[in-house]
Amino acid sequence: MSGTVGGVNSVLRALVDGNGGLVTRRAASQVLPRWVLEDASRSGRLLRLLPGVYVDAALVDGVESAPPLARVTPILARRAAVAYTGGRGALSHLTALDVWKLRSQPPSEPVHLNVPIGVGLRSWPHLVVHHRRSFAPEPPHALVRDGVPVTRLDRTLVDAWPLLPPADRPATLIGAVNDRLTTPQRIAAALATAPKLADRAALRGLLDRLAAGCRSPLEIWGHDHVFVGPGMPAFQRQARVRLGGRVVYLDLFAEAELVDIELDGAASHADPRDREIDLRRDALLAASGVLVVRFSHRRLLHEPDEVRRETLAVLATRRRQDFVPDPGLRRRLLIE
Structure with a gap:
């Protein structure tokens, strides 16, 4: 039987430390009996952030009444969300904009994920799961950036448009084009696949101005x-x-x-x-x-x-x- 480190099974502790403070039930069950993870959770040494995803309680902060995912750092929350998908999703919308370094996402905003339709994952407090037709968490729909899967930039800009505060919208797209991360034409192509997007006409108008050469x-x-x-x-x-x-x-x-x-x-x-x-x-x-x-x-x-x-x-x-x-x-x- 494995020993304990700081009140936690040594094998479990190694799993948590080796993954930056996170552990999934799937990973733990491959090397430990199920009761070991459950015991660490009941004792408060680990906190469940999402179904099947746990974090070292020492990394949890904030108001206890807040959703667990909102009580860890944004980077940890995103990693937990990705772990929740089991490789079947990618960060999207406002969260993806932050990963692309175009807009810092305030802690009050939830983490966003895109997953294919039919994947049995649902939204949780501080996590919004978007089920998308013809989506796959791999190129050309998504890529890995800063170690996490994220939706491609042109689709990210379109998806995030109706969720952004109106005052932030132009600057976000202008920044992406000015930094040569994408082009108005690529964003327009992504927009063509979202005919029901809220405030679509305003985005189309901005893209027309960017295509004409306006850059501010x-x-x-x-x-x-x-x-x-x-x-x-x-x-x-x-x-x-x-x-x-x-x-x-x-x-x-x-x-x-x-x-x-x-x-x-x-x-x-x-x-x-x-x-x-x-x-x-x-x-x-x-x-x-x-x-x-x-x-x-x-x-x-x-x-x-x-x-x-x-x-x-x-x-x-x-x-x-x-x-x-x-x-x-x-x-x-x-x-x-």
Whole structure:
């Protein structure tokens, strides 16, 4: 018979410690009689987080009346949820967004799992189980990230959309696209498989703006309210150019007029060094014949009509016959 360590069977203790504080009934039953695990649970040395999933009681904290899964760290709660699936599910929705490092999930939110239809798993306090048709916890539906299975990013963004606070929605998708983790087209393809998604039209509208090249809430505002319509050119949004040996992106580039409209966010130039970097970049563009026009966050939001008039005036000036674009500009800047 095995000895005890700290009041727990030594073999069971080794299982718990070797798995970062967790043990499943299935794993314990392979090496120990069932009563050993039950005894550790009854004595309070282990706490049942989910059916068949136990944790070292020393790792449990928080209010005793809270669900057990809410009384351990988020990482431990996710590992417990994955263990509960027995390899048949993957973290999804808001939980997957956290794993993808796009939004930190508050402790008050439950853990989310996707499992195939027909898997006999159900939701529990602080755990939401989503049964999905044609889902499998393997590529292309899921992959392993930070040691846990998680739904692929484009599907995660679509699934999480109606659950996110409205204020968090645009920034989450914009962050994923800006970090080149996915593309508007891939997210749109995932959206096409979710015809009944709540607030689907709003997500579709945001994806249209991202596909048009908008890469910030301010650019979306400008797209919708200022830089479209009569007299405005078909701006290249986030035009990629090589400048001074490095790649930079121009917010809105009118190639025929050689005008770059830059939209400075609310936090722009809080650091003088950032201002110096922008001025140096603007000077290099000017030396190549590109006129840079900057509009502040405040002006764009509170003076959209004036910003529009100024933009049209600048473009009109650059279209005059005495303005001759440098034919070698594209070659030097490698505009893409």
